[in-house]
Amino acid sequence: MLIKYLFAKNEDIPAGSSSVFFGFSAIFWFVVGTGLGSFNAAKLAFPDWVTGSEMFAFGHMRQVHVLAVILGWISMAFAMTMMYMTPALGNTKLWSEKLGLWNAFLWNVGLSIGLFLLWMGITSGREYSDLIWPVDIIIFFGVLLPLGINVWMTIAHRRTQGIYITNWFFGACVFMIMVVFAVGQSPELFNLTGLTEAYMTFWFAHNVLGLWITPVAAAIAYYTIPKLTGNPLYSHRIGHLHFWSIIAFYSTPASHHLMSAPLPEWLKSFASVEGVLILIPAVAFVANILLTMKGKWSMFVENIETKFSITGVLLAIPLNMQGGFQQTRAINWYIHGTGWIVAHAHLALLGMSTFLEIAAVYFGLQQILRRKLYSLALANFHYWFVLIGFCIYWISMTIAGLIQGAGKIYEVPYIDVVVAEHPYMIARWVGGTMVFTGNLVWLYNMYMTAREGTVVPAGRYAHEMAYER
Amino acid sequence: MAIKFDQPFYSLSDETEQNRIIELWEAEKHGGLWEANNRLPLPLTFLMALIVLTAFMMTMPIWGQRPTAHDFVEHVALMDTPEIQAIEDPVAKMARVHEIAYQRADSRVKASLERHPITWDDLLNIAPEIKEAQASGKYPLDYYSVLADTIVLANFEGNPTADGSPERKQPWWDKGYTIDVFYVTYFFIFAFFVCKRLPHFSRKPDMSSAK
Structure with missing residues (x-):
């Protein structure tokens, strides 16, 4: 339906079209990504599940799951929020809806090609940078650059003098992700090998998390929580502290991912201190949002978007406590290379970040479509299935990681460790499948919202209206 | 401005x-x-x-x-004693060696032994290397890191020794920390300027006329 606007004049395209395109694409990729996650988890829980075909081997499917979630769900949800929050915060329109639509279209095409090639086993072979260089070029020029241009130009054409904190993050993070992506893919282009390749790979992986996924998710909360509660953001100056400490302390500790590698020890020492200092932006962010909730805590129970948002903010606490300390020499020695890290990565992506994005997608789609959410019951089903599913996943993988760590240190035979962690692999599959089920329901709920949601009158917010189902 | x-x-x-x-x-x-x-x-x-x-x-x-060759000198010495030779099971042998060596170790070595247990097979492999390193006397034994079943000369560039060459063991403080001290200091000076350039927090904006 939105494809018809690709060749329309910019002024003929309804405001918010690109945001809707990105929003539904994001939910679709979330369903695909978590479906693949459930499939892959089943392979670890039940080793005889789908065998005999290379295409469905864990080694082929794992990176398709990872990149479908990062580039499909998370990043498209970010693009969706940028397409509606950036102009709203500048009291203006999106600079180019047409560019936004082409951006969403090319993003879906590029990602589909990339994931299909990964599925076929055509990969650069580097974790998180798995896509081959021709696809990297599509991602850079078809995905990141148009997104950046639209965000920056919208900020430049704003009708306010000040720039709200969310737009600081949006403007800065789209720039940083371009640099991170371009530099991070360079080992393939320049044929870098060995320790240099390893370092560059994890420099990329670290910064995708630190300068894209977590700060943009936080920026979204700076919009949704004041908007939903009607309270002003608690403190502009804490916002400064958060923003600048992200820049200073999250951009520097990449080598803490390689604490056992023969990198210079001084570099590890430097990175390890910076790694703990990641707690500074985390504390600033969590404090600023929770203090903004003052007097409105009932909304945490009553309002679905607030429920998702605040859950995401609360998950930022264990996320950063783990992240800050697990990279220190003493702890990393034990948990490196175990399921603990897998649990932590899911706490970041499926926990903190995803919950904040889901809230923004719920809120944004209702506002742009001018439709009240179709069913609160389905939304609550979605919330509890994603939350309980995630918790089962996170806790089981954390325990499995501790078992693996003990097995590693005490030289327990590998097969004994596999047997010991088997129950947790089943729990992992159960949790992941719950998340997938919740997302299927979400996709249906949003589709029905677009089709049959109650019309929201002009000048009203969807969340102010009563539910009819 | x-x-x-x-x-x-203020x-x-x-x-x-x-x-x-x-x-x-x-x-x-x-x-x-x-x-x-x-x-x-x-x-x-x-x-x-x-x-x-x-x-x-x-x-x-x-x-x-990291564990060093120095941590396992006592283990190597104990290997050939009659008491250990008399034990047949490798796991029991190692347990006894560890027990005695642990009792004799100073607190720092004790901590390392707790964190880096090795098997009898590993000990059999590293023992000749430790003896060779001891005999050569070229470097102190704590310059050698134990990596599973082998020892290697560490690549640390630690504090300078009397002849100017760097110690090959992990220093308690290195230049990474020095860089951090400056980096963190600069950050907080910058953050102080950014935050204190704002109006004092006692001045609350009145939003009633905002558009």
Whole structure:
């Protein structure tokens, strides 16, 4: 339906079209990504599940799951929020809806090609940078650059003098992700090998998390929580502290991912201190949002978007406590290379970040479509299935990681460790499948919202209206 | 835009600048949002200080030291004693060796032994290498890292020795920490300037006329 606007004049395209395109694409990729996650988890829980075909081997499917979630769900949800929050915060329109639509279209095409090639086993072979260089070029020029241009130009054409904190993050993070992506893919282009390749790979992986996924998710909360509660953001100056400490302390500790590698020890020492200092932006962010909730805590129970948002903010606490300390020499020695890290990565992506994005997608789609959410019951089903599913996943993988760590240190035979962690692999599959089920329901709920949601009158917010189902 | 330093903990902006910021603040709503001018709560300020202190204390290389050949000298010496030779089961042999060596070790070696248990097979492999390193006397034994079943000369560039060459063992402080001290200091000076250029937190913007 939105494809018809690709060749329309910019002024003929309804405001918010690109945001809707990105929003539904994001939910679709979330369903695909978590479906693949459930499939892959089943392979670890039940080793005889789908065998005999290379295409469905864990080694082929794992990176398709990872990149479908990062580039499909998370990043498209970010693009969706940028397409509606950036102009709203500048009291203006999106600079180019047409560019936004082409951006969403090319993003879906590029990602589909990339994931299909990964599925076929055509990969650069580097974790998180798995896509081959021709696809990297599509991602850079078809995905990141148009997104950046639209965000920056919208900020430049704003009708306010000040720039709200969310737009600081949006403007800065789209720039940083371009640099991170371009530099991070360079080992393939320049044929870098060995320790240099390893370092560059994890420099990329670290910064995708630190300068894209977590700060943009936080920026979204700076919009949704004041908007939903009607309270002003608690403190502009804490916002400064958060923003600048992200820049200073999250951009520097990449080598803490390689604490056992023969990198210079001084570099590890430097990175390890910076790694703990990641707690500074985390504390600033969590404090600023929770203090903004003052007097409105009932909304945490009553309002679905607030429920998702605040859950995401609360998950930022264990996320950063783990992240800050697990990279220190003493702890990393034990948990490196175990399921603990897998649990932590899911706490970041499926926990903190995803919950904040889901809230923004719920809120944004209702506002742009001018439709009240179709069913609160389905939304609550979605919330509890994603939350309980995630918790089962996170806790089981954390325990499995501790078992693996003990097995590693005490030289327990590998097969004994596999047997010991088997129950947790089943729990992992159960949790992941719950998340997938919740997302299927979400996709249906949003589709029905677009089709049959109650019309929201002009000048009203969807969340102010009563539910009819 | 002038910066004033007469009351740095109140505001680094002069009155004109503070008024300009407050007026702008009061005039604009960003898509229906606005921001309050609250301070960083005092408990959070202490928490920040605690985080910085923890970051340095917890990451020092004295935590997470790699095992060195020096840690296992006692094990090597015990291997050929009649008591150990008389035990047949390798696991029991290793348990007894560890028990005796642990009792004789100083506290630092004890911590390392707890963190880096090795098997009898590993000990059989590293013992000749440790003896060779002892016999050559070229480097102190704690310059050699134990990596599973072998020992290697560590590549650390630690503190300088009397002849100017660097120690090949992990120092308790290295230049990474020195860089961190400067980096963190610069950050907080910068953050102080950024935050204190804002109007003092006692000045609350009145949002009733914001558009």
